[in-house]
Amino acid sequence: MITSVIFDWGGTLTPWHTIEPLEAWLAAVGDPPAAARLHEAENAMWLRCRDEQRSATLDEVFAQAGIAHTEQMLAAFHAWWEPHTMLDPDAIGLFTALHERGIKVGVLSNTIWPRSVHEQIFVRDEVAHLIDGAVYTSEIPWTKPHPEAFRSALAAVEVDDPAGTVFVGDRCSTTSTVPLR
Ligand SMILES: [Mg+2]
Known part of the structure; x- marks a missing residue:
């Protein structure tokens, strides 16, 4: 039984942009x-x-x-x-539908930006109240795919059993010239 879904941010909750x-x-x-x-x-x-x-x-x-x-x-x-930080238009409906099914919504972003910047973005996009917990790796020692990064995200959404959690992301690695957010 799925009790939580944790999302990557850049390229997952935001449409992918190729930038310099x-x-x-x-x-x-x-x-x-x-x-x-x-x-x-x-x-x-x-x-x-x-x-x-x-x-x-x-x-x-x-x-x-x-x-x-x-x-x-x-x-x-x-x-x-x-x-390049705008939320995918489908995200609000998706988060709402997950909540209607009793499923928590989390975010785990590999990012060098501070939490305050990410939180302002979610407020701007009118989605902050739909996120049950978020981990920004600028605040912890590790990045995805280190297990401790995922454990931090599970703790943020207050889930004990990883087996009931799905992680959604757009990729698992990056190149040296493209940020891994
Ligand atoms: Mg991404």
């Missing part, structure tokens, strides 16, 4: 060499996530690139990303 992450960094800092350093640092983080299932944060990316970030930089970075 370097452009987000350029929007954030304006300076091409600095953007290139941030892009390189982010790629290294995503490789670590993929190969060692160790998570990373935006702060780490900036530190690795040797750039002291400002609120303005972060705002410009997330503003660049915004068109």
Whole structure:
């Protein structure tokens, strides 16, 4: 018996977009060499996530690139990303239908962004109240597919039995140039 469904976010709850992450960094800092350093640092983080299932944060990316970030930089970075963060139009109906069947809805995202950014996105998309629990790997030491990442997500939706949980995602690995969100 299925009691919970846990979803990936990027490419699963958001329609897949092919993007160039370097452009987000350029929007954030304006300076091409600095953007290139941030892009390189982010790629290294995503490789670590993929190969060692160790998570990373935006702060780490900036530190690795040797750039002291400002609120303005972060705002410009997330503003660049915004068109690529829109919820799939079918998601609200799907979450509602799962709840009607007594099935919990969770989210487990490999992400370097802070929880606050993801929560604002779910509020904007009017779906925050339909999510029973969420884990953003920027807050834990591990990334999918490490078992501890999935255990954290099960705890977030308060489910004891993994056998009653389905995970829905768009892929299980990534390349060095495409974020694994
Ligand atoms: Mg994904």
